Amino acid sequence: MLQFATAGESHGQALIAWISGLPAGLRVDLEFINGELHRRQLGYGRGGRQKIEKDRAEALAGIRHGQTIGAPIALRIENRDWANWERAMAVEDREEDRQARRPLTAPRPGHADLAGAIKFNLHDARYILERASARETAARVAIGSLAKLLLREFDCEILSHVVAVGHVRLERQAGWEEIQAVCANLDSPLRCVDRETEARMKQEVDQVLRAGDSVGGIFEVVAHAAPPGLGSHRQWDAKLDGQLARAIMSIQAVKAVEIGAGVTAAGSYGSEVQDEIAYDAERRRFRRPSNRAGGLEGGITNGEDVVVRGYLKPISTLRRGLGTADLVTKESVQAAYERSDVCVVPAGGIAGEAMTALVLAGACLEKFGGDSLGETRRNFEGYMRQVEQF
Numbered sequence: 001m002l003q004f005a006t007a008g009e010s011h012g013q014a015l016i017a018w019i020s021g022l023p024a025g026l027r028v029d030l031e032f033i034n035g036e037l038h039r040r041q042l043g044y045g046r047g048g049r050q051k052i053e054k055d056r057a058e059a060l061a062g063i064r065h066g067q068t069i070g071a072p073i074a075l076r077i078e079n080r081d082w083a084n085w086e087r088a089m090a091v092e093d094r095e096e097d098r099q100a101r102r103p104l105t106a107p108r109p110g111h112a113d114l115a116g117a118i119k120f121n122l123h124d125a126r127y128i129l130e131r132a133s134a135r136e137t138a139a140r141v142a143i144g145s146l147a148k149l150l151l152r153e154f155d156c157e158i159l160s161h162v163v164a165v166g167h168v169r170l171e172r173q174a175g176w177e178e179i180q181a182v183c184a185n186l187d188s189p190l191r192c193v194d195r196e197t198e199a200r201m202k203q204e205v206d207q208v209l210r211a212g213d214s215v216g217g218i219f220e221v222v223a224h225a226a227p228p229g230l231g232s233h234r235q236w237d238a239k240l241d242g243q244l245a246r247a248i249m250s251i252q253a254v255k256a257v258e259i260g261a262g263v264t265a266a267g268s269y270g271s272e273v274q275d276e277i278a279y280d281a282e283r284r285r286f287r288r289p290s291n292r293a294g295g296l297e298g299g300i301t302n303g304e305d306v307v308v309r310g311y312l313k314p315i316s317t318l319r320r321g322l323g324t325a326d327l328v329t330k331e332s333v334q335a336a337y338e339r340s341d342v343c344v345v346p347a348g349g350i351a352g353e354a355m356t357a358l359v360l361a362g363a364c365l366e367k368f369g370g371d372s373l374g375e376t377r378r379n380f381e382g383y384m385r386q387v388e389q390f
Contacts, residue, residue, distance in 0.1 A: 002147075002362035006139035008077075009130035011085035017057075017075040017139035019146060021365060024070035025373035026150055033057045033145040037077070040141045040350040044189035045205040045215070045343030053080050057142045068146075070371060075142045079135075089130070102126060105327040106336040110316035114327075123327045125336075134252035134344065137351040144354020147361035153373060154364055154380055157224045158357050159183045160349030162192045163309065165201035165217040166208070170194055176224050176305065191346045205343045212320035214342050216253065216312040219349030221356045226295060227380070228303035228387060230363040239299025240363055247355035248310045251348060256311035260294020275304075284388045301363075308356060312348050315341055 001021050008015035037055040055077050062073030082089075087100035103124040107113030116128030148158055161179050163170050170192060178193040190205075192198035201217075208215045231240025245257040265273040275288040288304055295306035317340035324335040341347075368383065370376030 002358065002365055004143050004358060006136055006143075008079075008136070008139065009089065010079075010133035010135040011081055011089050011130060012079060013082050014079055015077040015136065015139040017077070017143040018072060019062075019143040020072040021362075022062075022068050022070075022073065022146060022150060023365070023370050023373045023376050024068055026068040026146075026153070028059070028063050028067060028146065028149065030057060030059065032149065033075075033142055036141050036145040036148075036350065036354075037138060039183075039186070040138060040347050042186060043191070043344065043346030044202055045209070045341055046347070047341040055138050068373075073143070073146065075139070077138050077142060104129065104336050104338075105329075106321075106324050106333050107327060108316050108318075108335040108338075109322045109324060110313070114324075117327055125327065129338065132252070134347075134351075137251065137347070137354070140358075141350055141354045144351075144357045147354070147357035150361045151223075151357055151364065153377060154227055156226050156360065158221065158353050158360070159224070160191070160219050160221045160353050162190050162198075162201070162345050162349060163218040163220050165190060165192075165343060165345055166204040166215040168197065168200045168204050169218070170197050174220070176222065179222060190343075191349065208314075209342050212318060214314040214316075214318055214340075216314040217343070217345035218309055218311050219345055219352055220307065220309045221248075221349065221352040223295070223306035223356055223360055226301050226303075226306045226360060227364065227367075227384070228301050229383070230301040230360065230367060231296070231299045233298040233300060240301060240359070241294075241296045241299055243359050243363075244296075244306070244308050244356060247359045248308055248352055251310060251351045251355060253312045253315060253344065254310045254348065255313045258309040258311070259296055260307050261292040262294070265292060306356070306360070308352070310348055310352050312345055315344060 003021055004019040006017050034056045058076045060074040060076055062068060062071045087097045088102045090097040104126045107125050112128050112132035113125035117125045159179050161174055161182055174193040182188050182191055182193045190198050190201045192201055204215060232238035241259050248254055248257045273292055275290045275293050278287050280287045285303060291304045295301055295304040317338050319337055321334035321337055324333060326333050368376050368379040370379055
């Protein structure tokens with residue numbers, strides 16, 4: 001059973017990522033993990049924090065001589081900005097640090113500040129926002145990279161692209177080769193497969209930047225060549241589409257999730273929505289000419305690409321602060337401003353890749369089992385022969 005967790009605050013010493021359940025013998029390329037962390041930091045509209053942080057993962061446990069050993073894995077990502085927050089976020093209660101604290105008593109609408117302060121009975125939202133910050137997704141991307149490496153052993157690749165920024169939207173389906181190309185181009189400002197649409201997205205970001213505002217959008221994650229038969233219809237919590245929806249919704253600022261053409265399907269007739277079935281005699285597999293279901297039927301992967309979209313609301317931190325009430329005085333004030341991004345849709349897609357990879361990797365291990373990668377691969381290959389002979 002694949003389990004994972006993260007720890008750490010946005011301006012703390014470091015982020016920690018922990019994952020357990022990966023089979024022994026999986027080759028781990030730390031440069032691949034660091035490359036994924038770099039991808040997360042890219043994107044037009046990112047804030048000043050990205051100029052400070054150069055995220056790199058350090059393996060503390062579970063990886064020896066370049067491969068997993070079957071033990072829990074711990075990764076550490078240093079927060080370089082800690083140098084500017086060491087006294088404000090000190091672990092120990094020292095008299096000399098008390099004047100350096102940076103309490104936040106003007107909660108930001110749309111953020112976890114007020115709800116968290118009430119829940120934990122804290123009149124300083126600093127302790128809430130530090131953990132609620134999307135900085136935490138760096139740790140998820142790190143362990144998600146390990147899940148990606150495992151899925152490659154099953155010939156499955158996961159990438160993402162941007163479908164919409166604000167009012168500008170890509171009005172067509174993107175092909176897998178297009179997604180591969182735009183992901184390989186690290187200079188693409190918003191990772192949209194259509195240059196003209198991307199240029200208009202960039203203008204949208206420029207407009208909200210000048211207005212002191214923020215903008216949301218939609219990212220699409222595609223798991224190419226996901227094995228058929230992952231997940232189950234038997235119980236509500238075994239349905240893979242439900243697991244994916246939960247995973248994507250857990251990403252900061254995501255307020256809606258779509259599987260395949262789910263939103264469009266809701267306003268369509270059944271004859272316009274269902275994917276007809278054909279048999280590919282050459283590849284000895286059942287295929288679907290369309291993929292409106294997003295690769296999932298009845299909570300089970302059907303052999304088509306798994307397609308999931310995350311709908312991101314605009315970031316809650318605005319330079320042009322909204323009205324709020326002070327946690328201590330209860331007086332009306334302007335919301336606090338913490339250094340922030342204007343648009344995080346491309347970064348949201350990288351976090352979406354990581355969460356999709358973790359869910360699918362867990363489903364693969366549940367189905368194929370194995371304490372070592374060799375055992376897992378034998379089980380996978382035997383199952384795929386069964387699929388071909390079906």
